[in-house]
Amino acid sequence: MAEKTVTLAHGAGGKQTSELIDQVFKAHFSNPQFTADDAAVLNMGEGRLAMSTDGFIVSPFEFNGGNIGKLSICGTVNDLSCMGAKPLYMTCAFVIEEGFPLDKLEEIAASMEKTANEVGVKIVAGDTKVAGKGQVDKIFITTTGIGKIMDNADTSGTYAKPGDAVIVTGDVGRHGCTILLARDEYGIDADVDSDCAPLWGTVESLYTVTNEIHTIRDATRGGVGTVLYEIAEQSGVGVRLNAADIPVDPAVKGVCGMLGLEPLYLACEGRLVIIAPKDKAPALVEKLREGKYSKNAAIIGEITADNAGRVVMETEIGAQTMLPQPGGELLPRIC
Template sequence: MENKMDNQTVTMAHGAGGKQTSELIDKVFAAHFANPDLTADDAAVLTPPVGKMAVSTDGFIVSPAFFPGGNIGKLSICGTVNDLACMGAKPLYLTCAFVIEEGFPMEKLEEIAAAMEKTAKEAGVRIVSGDTKVAGKGQVDGVFITTTGMGQIEDGVKVGGELAQPGDAIIVTGDVGRHGCTILLAREDFGIEADVTSDCAPLWHTVEEVINATHDLHVIRDATRGGVGTVLYEIAGQSNVGIRLNAEKVPVAPEVKGVCGMLGLEPLYLACEGRMVIMAPKAEAEKIVEVLHKCPYSQNAAIIGEVTAEQPGKVVMTTEIGTQALLPQPGGELLPRIC
């Protein structure tokens, strides 16, 4: 697509509401987000879903905005689509709000919009409305994006962090910690070179396949900020249950394990952007994992532990040498901070 805005940067005039604002919206956003529900009016008029609806909002301020495996645009779609999917909801509509720093390259902004277009198409969700603001130099770190998503909850599906039950199997849909490790290395603070790519991915179709295989699901949660370890502590608290993990069963890519070893980090506490924790009765677990192995973003899915009635609110891990250790409860500043 020919774009006359190449080699330009975003100026304060692009946020003033006049001609330049219209140019920015038309040539960057509308050009990539075009669909029958995208509105030029003050609000989109939509057909509501049948039955129950899930709604989620998330803000994205990742630094750097471009990283191996994605950028802030792809992330802004995946994050909200995945939050809806965790409630068993098929994503239907998204709105997005941009806050752009004066001087941000127009070429980079279009790259972000193109990633959003591609990811939304893959997820089957329509961007229907948005907002654009320009902040002065130094007021924003490049670009911030907030997305709100609406989805239709599938019939017969009821999941939530308070529904975990003793005897449930704990499944993770792939190797953990890759996004957090990628962001850490992309900042170049440590001078470590490792071939690590973010797991950032839209997961609705993965969840859909699991739902099609069984409705006997208790918890689905995406392990974003704080990683799998933080999510497990959250669920243990919500459901008042204990969590027992087997360290040997937790999938970690060798390159992530190597970086974590050098820096003294625990992969379970590093962010994922394409991984979910699923809790379901043990009788369903092998079937769920078999389904996950056939999906593109969950080929390393594994059963990593079980829910117990003992030690409610705690996460205990059986180590590789057979001893049991209490996984430290997350607190303070989680590193690397991803948002």
Template sequence: MENIITLAHGSGGSATLALIDNVFKKYFKNDILSAGDDSAKLDIGNSRNIVFTTDSFVVTPIFFKGGNIGKLAVCGTVNDLATSGATPLYLSCGFIIEEGFSFEELEKIVESMAVTAEECGVKIVTGDTKVVQKGAVDKIFINTSGIGILPEGVDISGRNAKTGDKIIVSGTIGDHGSCILLERENMGFQAEIKSDCAPLAGMVQDMLRVTRQLHVLRDPTRGGVATTLNEIAAQSNVTVQIYEEKLPVKREVQGVCELLGMDPLYMANEGKLLIFVPGDKAGDVLEVLKKNDYGKDAAIIGEVINESEAKVVLKALSGGTRIIKLLAGDQLPRIC
């Protein structure tokens, strides 16, 4: 590791994993943390089905097409609970606000958090507020933590991918990253790209009503689909193969990526799920996803082909294959 923290350490890619492994896990090591999932399954007294998660949000700009930092904070935390199969119940929120920030913008952010929480069926029950000198923080940062309840018989983890699993993505990829990029850099593109920021707990419950055999759920946020698939491949020690022709990418997103030399596979998403499910259940899961407003563009994009080597392979339109690696640097910092 380098001797200083860089923006790459917040990318969700290889630098982030090195930071987690070499610093945080070194000192915080325990069985729950070592599981490596987006939320922690807790054993408290007689309760073994409590799920807990936390996340912080520093996105810039704080308002963007399709959402704002407040909506993003609620969706991000609810989605991390949902990827364990849990029903989200309660959230906390902490605000770090820069001196001089407007009450009007703060109220818009808080109102959107309330509206999104109501849609998710969760209550914001506790929080904290700090104000710092001008320049000590960029406008506003938000931390949210969440608690949910896991139904009996549900075991969803990045460690559970198995040979023969089909891999489904719940919709088009790269929308959030492309939206933030265009709004931040003011490049003059005419493309109308909105963030996909959305709460996905209802979609997960729909899938669980079809089958409890969901092996892995993960929302591919920082580092995109490519980085998240690599994390799952490493957790389960499996080889994942995806097909370029099957990847759902909006024409506008593809165009932006081609012009700027970026890859939609590494662009952040804030309203999508990657789902690993046994092959014989994939059709049923896909059908129920397409009935949900947030899953209408869902597609089967690949499969787990063996359990001997942790890697991700892309079968290209040309017929060749290439290894999809972890994001090494940072395509776009402060994406969430």
């Protein structure tokens, strides 16, 4: 039997478009707010809202630990969560290459459904376009999310203060390493899977410990190192890290050693960088280690008044070195 694929007719707005939406997207995304109208009507209630949008063009579109569908939900959920916002509603837009297998599209939609259900966010509207062969690389997804900020949450990259602790919620660099291996360009065989995960529950748990959380960022493109440089610049502070305290999976460390890569600059898709007062940090880490996606959380450094705008690493032999500022493109198409 010939494989069923996406055709240009699926993107023409007629009968085939309706069938694709009904048989794939509506089948997985249906909820009381899901609409066939031009826009969803939502009841947001009172309070502050957070809104974020993100595009996903990862290559390959499936990888060990997830696929572009799971990634598209996690990415926007995590951006909202970093602002202390409970994700409520999402929209999604697909650009699909002519000839893309329909069974793979359904797998992607199913993973989006599963991930959204885990968080409790509802996909309420979307758009589908089909591009000609070669105009896009298989499938691109854009998601937009709206969330309600908790009353006790107030975070920003500008709030880091000297004396604050730097916390990561788990081992670093796994997603970037996974995508690198999935492309099979170096012939390296290593057991690494992506850390791709939705982190609203992780963030929500932090606020059961303290409201004094200054900054939360998800370490996606550019990894933890890039995020720390951004925070240092935004807040006008320095960052001092202790190399021995940074959790790195042994397989990731091995791959990085062979290729001369720094795990701090490899992408994560399920890890947060948290800046909080030093006296609150041990309790935050203890709480994080109870969580599904943060079992090896660690304090990896502190915010300093000196070396403003810089990230300094104290090595395992006691020397100090300045981490280079991120630049160029280490691993294209990781999200």
